[in-house]
Amino acid sequence: MKKSLITGLIVAGTLGVALSAHADPRTRFMAANCSYCHGPDGKSRGAIPSLTGLEPGYFVQQMKAFRDGSRPSTVMKKHANGYSDAEFEAMAKYFASIK
Ligand code: HEC
Numbered sequence: 001m002k003k004s005l006i007t008g009l010i011v012a013g014t015l016g017v018a019l020s021a022h023a024d025p026r027t028r029f030m031a032a033n034c035s036y037c038h039g040p041d042g043k044s045r046g047a048i049p050s051l052t053g054l055e056p057g058y059f060v061q062q063m064k065a066f067r068d069g070s071r072p073s074t075v076m077k078k079h080a081n082g083y084s085d086a087e088f089e090a091m092a093k094y095f096a097s098i099k
Contacts, residue, residue, distance in 0.1 A: 023094040030087060031094050034079070042095045053099070056092035063088040 023031070031042065034051060038044050042051030051059070065071035067080035083091075 023090075023097070027090045027094050030083070030091055034091075037075070041098050043098075051095040054092070054095055056089070056096045059092035059095065060085070060088045063092075 034042060037048050038051045039046075039048075044050040062071060063076075063080045063083070064085070066073050066076040067083075069077060080088075
């Protein structure tokens with residue numbers, strides 16, 4: 001019982017390190033701006049879609065569509081406006097890496 005708890009903690013710790021290795025601090029900072037609506041780490045608990053696990057190509061395409069207005073949105077145009085294509089890509093990889 002005790003042993004499995006310790007093993008669990010070690011596994012969780014290793015996963016945490018593996019995840020943070022995927023994203024530089026700036027990407028994490030950008031992603032944190034989305035958590036207010038999309039949930040912590042992009043895991044939504046409400047009506048707003050989750051970002052976690054979205055296919056990166058789809059993610060980037062949606063962000064560009066919000067920015068240029070070809071996908072109608074309530075709030076996302078405002079958010080997409082603030083980022084470059086490279087930043088969309090970085091966030092796409094970050095959210096896709098979260099399980
Ligand atoms: C103020 C709340 C809010 C914030 C902050 C926000 N979003 Fe959204 N997001 C929404 C809503 C609401 C939708 C549904 C489309 C709409 O109505 O704008 C959405 C939709 C999306 C979608 C489409 C998901 C899909 O499954 O098609 C993506 C991708 C997305 N947001 C990414 C982001 C990213 C990246 C950020 C941070 C830079 C962010 N959002 C910040 C509210 C928010």
